[in-house]
Structures are given as C-alpha cells and as structure tokens.
Amino acid sequence: MLVQVLDRCFEPYIDAATIAARIVHLGKEIDADYEGLNPLFIGILNGSFIFAADLLRAISVPAEISFVKLASYKGTSSTGNVVTAIGLEENLSGRHIIIVEDIIDTGRTMHAFIPELLQRQPASVKIATFLSKPEALVYPDIQVHYTGFSIPNKFVVGYGLDYDGMGRNLPDLYVLKDQ
Numbered sequence: 589m590l591v592q593v594l595d596r597c598f599e600p601y602i603d604a605a606t607i608a609a610r611i612v613h614l615g616k617e618i619d620a621d622y623e624g625l626n627p628l629f630i631g632i633l634n635g636s637f638i639f640a641a642d643l644l645r646a647i648s649v650p651a652e653i654s655f656v657k658l659a660s661y662k663g664t665s666s667t668g669n670v671v672t673a674i675g676l677e678e679n680l681s682g683r684h685i686i687i688v689e690d691i692i693d694t695g696r697t698m699h700a701f702i703p704e705l706l707q708r709q710p711a712s713v714k715i716a717t718f719l720s721k722p723e724a725l726v727y728p729d730i731q732v733h734y735t736g737f738s739i740p741n742k743f744v745v746g747y748g749l750d751y752d753g754m755g756r757n758l759p760d761l762y763v764l765k766d767q
Contacts, residue, residue: 615646
C-alpha cells in the first residue's frame with residue numbers, strides 16, 4: 589500500500605517484522621562482542637531514536653545510552669554541512685562507544701563526528717546503523733561494524749527516518765516512488 593508523506597508518495601520497502609528480526613540478530617552480535625565491557629551507545633538524533641531503542645532492548649549486556657543531535661539533511665538531500673545541536677555530557681575516556689545511526693549514506697556526518705569523539709579518548713568506537721547506502725559513500729574511511737540493511741541509493745522514510753520531519757512514525761520502511 590502506498591503512503592503519502594507531505595507532497596511525496598512512497599511504496600513499501602522493508603516490513604516491520606523483517607526489521608524486528610534483523611535487530612534481534614544485531615543484538616546477538618553486539619552481546620557477543622561486548623560481553624563484560626559495558627558499552628555506551630550514542631544515538632544520533634533525530635533519526636536513530638527508534639532504532640536505538642529497539643537495539644538497546646535487543647541486547648543483554650549491561651550498557652548505557654546517550655544521544656547527540658547532528659543534522660545534515662533538508663528535504664530529500666544532504667545540505668553538505670553537519671551541525672551539532674545537542675552535545676554529549678558523558679566522560680568518554682576509556683569507554684567502549686557504539687554510535688547508533690539511522691542511515692549511513694555519504695558518511696559525512698560520521699566523518700565529522702568521529703574525530704570529535706576520538707579527542708575524548710574512548711577505548712573503542714564502532715558504528716551500528718539501521719541502513720547503509722554503500723554506493724553513496726563518499727568517505728571510505730567510515731567503517732560500519734553493525735548494519736541492519738544495505739540498500740540502494742534511494743530516498744526512504746519510516747522507522748525513524750523522515751521527509752522534512754514527517755513519516756518517522758511509520759513502522760515499516762518505505763521508498764520514494766518513481767525515483
């Protein structure tokens with residue numbers, strides 16, 4: 589079934605049950621990798637909040653979560669600038685960090701954010717992303733360690749991802765029709 593978000597039409601892409609099953613699998617991977625380490629998850633707002641909540645519920649190792657607000661999108665395309673709107677308060681020194689992103693496309697946001705994190709001397713930094721667009725990646729130094737789904741370079745909404753602030757609440761993932 590097609591959905592209308594503002595002035596655009598989107599068609600179903602990945603259903604909620606498939607998303608949930610993949611997140612359970614990612615949780616098991618993280619449990620195995622972080623046993624006894626108490627990782628700190630850093631969710632990138634706004635898009636990652638649903639994925640971050642579901643991912644945190646899918647792990648069983650002791651962990652903490654915090655959020656930072658970084659932005660680079662307006663409408664259906666990147667502005668090219670990464671803006672930090674809300675920063676981190678936590679001491680990251682010696683901590684194992686897992687950055688939780690909704691989507692890695694060009695990699696610009698992580699390329700700007702990771703050096704900022706590394707200055708705070710964490711023990712390790714890894715990235716968990718709901719979606720990855722390998723063909724859109726402009727910064728090859730960005731290594732994603734946990735990927736929900738790799739998708740083509742198409743615009744998607746739902747499961748936390750938006751089009752001009754709308755559509756985040758859709759439980760399934762939808763792709764822009766006729767791209």
